Amino acid sequence: MTDPRAAAEAVLAHVDANLEQSLSRLEALLRIPSISTEPAFAAQCRAAAEWLRADLQGEGFEASLRDTEGHPMVVAHDKAAEGPHVLFYGHYDVQPVDPLDLWHTDPFEPVRLVQPDGETHISARGASDDKGQLMTFVEACRAWRAVTGSLPVKVTMLFEGEEEAGSPSLLPFLERTGPELTADIALVSDTDMWDKQTPSIVTMLRGLVGEEIEITCADKDLHSGMFGGAARNPLQLLSEIIASMRNPDGSVALEGFYDDVAELPPEVAEQWKRLPFSDTDFLAGVGLSVPAGETGRTVLEQITSRPTFEVNGMIGGYTGDGFKTVIASKARAKISFRLVSGQDPDKIREAFRAHVRARLPADASVTFHAHGGSPAIAVPADGPFLNKALGALGAEWGREAAIAGSGGSIPIVGAFKRQLGMDTLLIGFAQIDDRIHSPNEKYNLTSFRKGIRSWVRVLAAFAQR
Amino acid sequence: MTDPRAAAEAVLAHVDANLEQSLSRLEALLRIPSISTEPAFAAQCRAAAEWLRADLQGEGFEASLRDTEGHPMVVAHDKAAEGPHVLFYGHYDVQPVDPLDLWHTDPFEPVRLVQPDGETHISARGASDDKGQLMTFVEACRAWRAVTGSLPVKVTMLFEGEEEAGSPSLLPFLERTGPELTADIALVSDTDMWDKQTPSIVTMLRGLVGEEIEITCADKDLHSGMFGGAARNPLQLLSEIIASMRNPDGSVALEGFYDDVAELPPEVAEQWKRLPFSDTDFLAGVGLSVPAGETGRTVLEQITSRPTFEVNGMIGGYTGDGFKTVIASKARAKISFRLVSGQDPDKIREAFRAHVRARLPADASVTFHAHGGSPAIAVPADGPFLNKALGALGAEWGREAAIAGSGGSIPIVGAFKRQLGMDTLLIGFAQIDDRIHSPNEKYNLTSFRKGIRSWVRVLAAFAQR
Structure with missing residues (x-):
């Protein structure tokens, strides 16, 4: 096969040239009201799963639905590549849309809204959480295949339909299906960027x-x-x-x-001093002004590493x-x-x-x-996958990617670690103002386009020895 | 007129000889379901007021109903005597009877239930709170008149019908009617005895x-x-x-x-050491064992004088x-x-x-x-009315009457003090097990009989120079 690094430029060009088609596919998925917590929408949840299965199968994956006690899982494999094996996780279910009268447009009829700053918002329920994010990875794989005829690494995908309902079927499913899903690293795209310009990889979960x-x-x-x-x-x-x-x-x-x-790894502590973060702005957003945590610790430390x-x-x-x-x-x-x-x-x-x-x-x-x-979960700050992903993100966004902590826990990451022995890199392109779980949820077109491009680069980097 | 002390023995004998008639009158009042908090019983509240007015008028008082925004007041006067002037306050309204299925007998059909210890319980809603108690005073006045043709002191009575509803009409009524009601001392019979053998006068309200x-x-x-x-x-x-x-x-x-x-008056502190009171029993009644208040203070102090x-x-x-x-x-x-x-x-x-x-x-x-x-309210521990009442109660019950504090506040007492400038003696004959506000409320026949006799003696003592 072609050298991945050499091919990547062509794949990136393909992404840009075919963005309208990628967007249309995302919009088709967004039209399916896959609300997992409302029993009346069970058929729509299955329809979203089936849409993904068919899309992945058409793209070249071996894809199937797996029934659970609740909504089905989508599992897809393409392990033809020589390189390492990644498991990508996302969820196709969405939050309810109440209160409906606060939506400016139909939550299940996506629209593209051009903003004064030139950004375009893709507005629909699930645009950011998580259909838009998971499709960045799906589209990156499609672009790789379109240009090179294959993927640069072995890829397994797992999409669940109960994330917004507390994932009741996930652990039993991992127990039954563990070996089939186990890879060298897990990737999840369900998190925010550090800010609009700075990508981030969440490696610490409290x-x-x-x-x-x-x-x-x-x-x-x-x-x-x-x-x-x-x-x-x-x-x-x-x-x-x-x-x-x-x-x-x-x-x-x-x-x-x-x-x-454990104290923060020194390289992360160093990076945090460089990263743009305003204690004042962070607190002012919720009507506060003075950090209330441990004296002598920054707000970033107080909310993530302490x-x-x-x-x-x-x-x-x-x-x-x-x-x-x-x-x-x-x-x-x-x-x-x-x-x-x-x-x-x-x-x-x-x-x-x-x-x-x-x-x-x-x-x-x-x-x-x-x-x-x-327990808290931390990906080794000097791990090879982390370093390659940091490099890839840095190249795409033109600035150093942040190694971030998340103050909250994300249960899937613990389950991957405990049940499948895998570390997870959380790489998301959402923005803090995406209004997930609220009316008028949106995903930035930049997040979508550069998210696809970021995955193209990450996969290329992982394929590199 | 006759010397009150000399006449008192004959009046007491009359009380005992006519107890059945006194009981019948109380039972007639208890049959009126004067529930003040339920609008459906408004007519019955008025009926109870009218029953009292008629009874007092028949006995020789100048008695009338006074309309208010809510249920009417009953006001009665007999100021013929030479002696001091007392205002007696009580309330003719009663608590609701829910849950009705927990009552062993009809709450508004009083019954006399003989107990294993020989005591008779008068069982009905309002038997103790406050119809039984207020009738001890009414019957004492009747006995005085029956034997001597007059009362030994000037008497005004005030009965309200909204005590169980927070007395919304009382303060406005006192403002309008103050001078007519003002006396040398106010008497209220709506409190418990110290224990079954020991009478008490509550003189301190927190x-x-x-x-x-x-x-x-x-x-x-x-x-x-x-x-x-x-x-x-x-x-x-x-x-x-x-x-x-x-x-x-x-x-x-x-x-x-x-x-x-203020520290407890020394004579009260001394008395409290003598009075029967068990910290252990008091706390054990609610599942506790160790006083949680100020170290070095007794439970009595913690709950009343501190x-x-x-x-x-x-x-x-x-x-x-x-x-x-x-x-x-x-x-x-x-x-x-x-x-x-x-x-x-x-x-x-x-x-x-x-x-x-x-x-x-x-x-x-x-x-x-x-x-x-x-503010807290305290009757001077060395006041002449208090001392005479203590003596009268001691004579009737054969043991020293307690000078008690009440941990809670009783709003009428503050209103009498603030609006009419009167001190109040709270002299009640209820028992802690009377189940006021609960199903199967009762009043002991001993409380009723010796309550009447106590008031006969108190009025005699007040008439004494």
């Missing part, structure tokens, strides 16, 4: 420990006139426990919490209109920890429970309820 | 400051994956503020909170089933202070607001909403 605690004191709600003063108040106690979780410097006051916390404790919900006593002089019997809180590389979710959960138990006075009891736990 | 606070940080709810660490969490902040309100020794950590707190801070309700973030990794924009709490003699509600409210404001970091704002404020 883990999560979710926990619900309920504190009980008296065996019934009490009148604060009759018992106030003598009766233990579980809301007071819960407040004191929550307060005890945080040091004045913003760090988490849980014994051993930072014992296993672990946290958060109260996510709290309730107890009388919370309706007016006033009721009650001392509640029970008080509840939902709390969570975001974990970073090195921290063990089970150990953190146990440390938290011990922290709470140690602060319970007489007459107070507690019950705990676990709401999921997953 | 005041109340109710306050709602809402803390806002970001201008919208945030995803804790994206912002966790850098964004100020209002639930964390609110917890820290609530925690800061309480010292490790259980005292309230508000600046100046104890500055104006001020408190309580969280009555708190809410924020996600509180439904499952889990949501949200950082709330807002968190709310309802809090209250119970005040004791000397504390100024306005001053305490301002001190609290200053305490909260001083703890607000950047990006956090707070709004306060006042939910009522009233």
Whole structure:
């Protein structure tokens, strides 16, 4: 076969020359209202899966639908190439469209809207999340085949139809189908760029420990006139426990919490100093001005590379209109920890429970309820796939690609690591203003075009020895 | 007229000899379903008022109904006597009866149920709260007239029909009618005895400051994956503020909170050491075992003579089933202070607001909403009416009457003090197990009989120079 690097320029030219056809295919997929959470749209979900299967089959993949308890999976293979094997994951299902009256155009009739800055928005439900993004990869493969007759690396694709519904069928499917899907690296295109000019690869995902605690004191709600003063108040106690979780410097006051916390790799720390990021702008976007996390850490660190404790919900006593002089019997809180590389979710959960138990006075009891736990995930900062992808993105966008962390967890990445032993590179071209999950979702034409071109370059780079 | 002390023995004998007739009258009143909170029972409320008016008129009072915006007031006067003037207050309205299926007998068909210990329970809605109690006073007056032809003191009675509905018409009525009602002392019979053998006079009522606070940080709810660490969490902040309100020794950590707190009068403190009260039993009744209030204070002090801070309700973030990794924009709490003699509600409210404001970091704002404020009320522990009443009760029950505090506030007492300049003695004969506001409410026959006899003696004592 042709040398991939040499061929890449021709493939890129083909992408540009055939962009209208690529767009038309995306628009055909966007017209299928594959809303996974609404049972009435089950047939449309299957139709979207079938559209993808047929498109991939026509392009040259061996593609099939795989039935699950829910919506079907699409699996496609082309392992003819000599090079390494990549697994590309995306999802063909979309969010519901309510409230419909806030849409300026039909969510399932894509339109191209030219913006004052010259950008074109492809507006439709799923344009960005995730049909537009997954088609960047599909179109890159098509262009490779059109120009060179083959793909530069072995490619497997996996598209699910339940991502917006919590992916209930995914883990069982990975368990059944693992060896067929296992590749050298997984690629996911469901994330944002660093900013409109700067591509990014997310290589760090924080883990999560979710926990619900309920504190009980008296065996019934009490009148604060009759018992106030003598009766233990579980809301007071819960407040004191929550307060005890945080040091004045913003760090988490849980014994051993930072014992296993890895510092940011030096090359990433260095890069973050160079990358454009404004603490002020980031916080101002939500009405804040001062970072509230650990003193001495940047906002980027606070939200991606440092672990946290958060109260996510709290309730107890009388919370309706007016006033009721009650001392509640029970008080509840939902709390969570975001974990970073090195921290063990089970150990953190146990440390938290011990922290709470140690602060319970007489007459107070507690019950705990676990709401999921997953470790942080990090792709080695010096891995060969990462470095090649960084180079490819840099070449396409004309500036250094960011090595980014995501503050939240993306369950599929953990599943690939645990169940298939694969690292994942998250390479997405969405913008923060794409309004995913909201009315008037859009995907920039630049994201689509340069996203396809980026994958052309990434695959070429991976094929290189 | 006859010397009241000398006549009292004959009046007491008359009470006992005519108890069946007294009971029949109470039962007639109990048959009227005067539920004030349910509009469908408005006519029955008026019927109960009219029943009382007619009964008092027949007995010799000058009695009338006074219309209000809601249910009518009953006002009755007999100011023929030489002695001091008392205003007796009670309420003829009753609580709703739901859930009806938990009643063993018809709530509005009173029955006399003999108990294993020989006590008879008068079972009906309102038997204890407050028809049975108010009729002890009415019957005592009747007995005085029957035996001596007159009352030993000037008597005004005021019965309202909206006490269970928050007394909306009472303050406007007091404003309109004040001078007509003003007496030397107010008497209220709507409280419990200390225990089954020990009568009590409530002379201390804690005041109340109710306050709602809402803390806002970001201008919208945030995803804790994206912002966790850098964004100020209002639930964390609110917890820290609530925690800061309480010292490790259980005292309230508000600046100046104890500055104006009066210590218990020494004679009351002395008496409380003698009175039967079990901390253990009191707390065990609600599933607790250890007093949670100020170290070094007894439970009686903690619940009646010491001020408190309580969280009555708190809410924020996600509180439904499952889990949501949200950082709330807002968190709310309802809090209250119970005040004791000397504390100024306005001053305490301002001190609290200053305490909260001083703890607000950047990006956090707070709004306060006042939910009522009233000072504590205390009848002078050495007042002549109190001392005479204590003596009368002691004589009837054969043991020292308790000078009690009530942890809660009773708004009518504050209104009498503020609007009419009168002190109030709260003398009730209810038992803690009377199930007021619940199914199968009852009043002990002993409470009724010895309640009437107690008032006979109290009026005699008041008439004494």
